[in-house]
Amino acid sequence: MGETEAADARRIATEARGRVRFEEEALGLADQVYRVARRLVGTREEAEELVQDTYIRAFRSWNSYTPGTNMRAWLLRILTNLNLDRGRKIQRTPDLQPLEEGDYFLANKLAAAEGEQALDQERVVEKLSQDNVVGALSELPHDFRDVVVLVDIGEFSYADAAQILDVPMGTVMSRLHRGRRLLKQKLAEESLA
Amino acid sequence: MSDHDPGCERCEELLQGYLDRDLAPDEVVVAEGHLDGCDYCRRRYRFEERLRRYIRVSASERMPAGLLAKLTELRDERPAL
Numbered sequence: 001m002g003e004t005e006a007a008d009a010r011r012i013a014t015e016a017r018g019r020v021r022f023e024e025e026a027l028g029l030a031d032q033v034y035r036v037a038r039r040l041v042g043t044r045e046e047a048e049e050l051v052q053d054t055y056i057r058a059f060r061s062w063n064s065y066t067p068g069t070n071m072r073a074w075l076l077r078i079l080t081n082l083n084l085d086r087g088r089k090i091q092r093t094p095d096l097q098p099l100e101e102g103d104y105f106l107a108n109k110l111a112a113a114e115g116e117q118a119l120d121q122e123r124v125v126e127k128l129s130q131d132n133v134v135g136a137l138s139e140l141p142h143d144f145r146d147v148v149v150l151v152d153i154g155e156f157s158y159a160d161a162a163q164i165l166d167v168p169m170g171t172v173m174s175r176l177h178r179g180r181r182l183l184k185q186k187l188a189e190e191s192l193a
Numbered sequence: 194m195s196d197h198d199p200g201c202e203r204c205e206e207l208l209q210g211y212l213d214r215d216l217a218p219d220e221v222v223v224a225e226g227h228l229d230g231c232d233y234c235r236r237r238y239r240f241e242e243r244l245r246r247y248i249r250v251s252a253s254e255r256m257p258a259g260l261l262a263k264l265t266e267l268r269d270e271r272p273a274l
Contacts, residue, residue, distance in 0.1 A: 023268055030264055034256035048260055055264045103205050107240045116236060130251035137252055151213065152245060153252055158215055177209060183248075 022062045026055065029072050036076060036154040039137055040083055040146065050086075054079040070160060077164045080146060106184040106191075113192055127191040136186035144179030147172055152180075203227070204234045212241055 033054065038047040057078050058065075065074050110127065140148060150161040151172075158176070162169040207224040210216040216224065228235050 027261065027264055030261050031256040034260065035253050038254045039252055044254075044257060048257060048263075051256075051260065052263060052267065055267050056270070059268055059270075103209055103241070104237050106244065107237045128247065128251075133248050133251045137248075149252075153249055155249075158213070180209065184244075 018067070019062055022065060022067075023059065025071055026058055026062075026075060029075060030055075032072060032154070033075050033079065036149055037079055037083075039134075039149045039153050040080070042138065050079060050083060053082050057082070072154075073156065073160045073164055076150065076154065076156070077166075080164055103181065103184075105181060106188045109188045109192060128187055132187055132190045136183050136190065139186055140179055140182055144175050144182060147175040148179040148183060151176055201227075201231065201234055204231065205237075208234070208238060208241060212238075212245065 030051065034047060034051050037050050037054075038044065041047050041050060054075060058075055065071065137145060137148065146165060147161055150156045150164060151158070156164065158169050158172050161176075162172045165172070204224060204227040207216060207220055207227075211221065211224045228238055
């Protein structure tokens with residue numbers, strides 16, 4: 001083997017190791033990626049499909065990932081782009097009037113209905129079911145839901161969410177704020193119905 | 194607490210950022226200072242914190258069995274180096 005071939009062989013071996021490391025790390029994040037995907041789409045099947053499409057693309061373009069950066073955010077960026085490409089339908093901006101309610105909306109409603117003790121942990125769980133939460137999230141308009149799911153379910157920072165969705169951080173904050181208020185309003189409607 | 198402490202409104206504004214640990218240091222001081230002295234806001238702060246945890250836990254669904262194997266198989270479809 002000549003010197004050039006030896007150098008080539010070393011380069012290929014290094015690259016192959018890098019790729020395997022990338023793949024192992026990406027697969028290790030699959031459950032966390034799925035948890036976010038599941039709340040961005042309507043069904044389990046769609047979520048599985050979306051995650052698989054994300055990994056197909058990630059494995060192909062692994063070289064564009066910079067080692068040492070946030071791989072979970074990198075994967076979610078691919079995923080949210082694919083989800084947009086799926087052509088989800090454009091939604092009307094929700095009625096803004098109820099958003100005049102404050103952040104304490106749900107707390108105030110529960111407290112008004114049942115007194116301050118309603119704000120205890122057990123009472124929250126008693127009043128809200130898992131189905132309420134899943135249902136309320138799924139009813140949020142997409143733009144709000146993306147941000148609420150990334151920050152509240154995926155536990156991404158505002159900055160990561162901004163990068164994933166390719167929007168300014170101020171947009172993340174305002175969508176999060178309005179999205180959470182809408183979510184609480186829906187939870188209040190359901191839990192006090 | 195007084196029924197409507199003038200600080201409550203400002204505190205309510207800061208609370209979401211405080212819960213997200215995304216406030217500037219001077220805002221943290223304002224929020225914590227108010228929470229220390231206001232029972233009304235403290236109760237609501239605890240409620241919001243629990244509500245978030247509850248939302249996270251109840252909306253989080255584990256990856257279905259079999260998905261990881263499918264993803265692992267996708268590696269074989271990648272182009273050669």
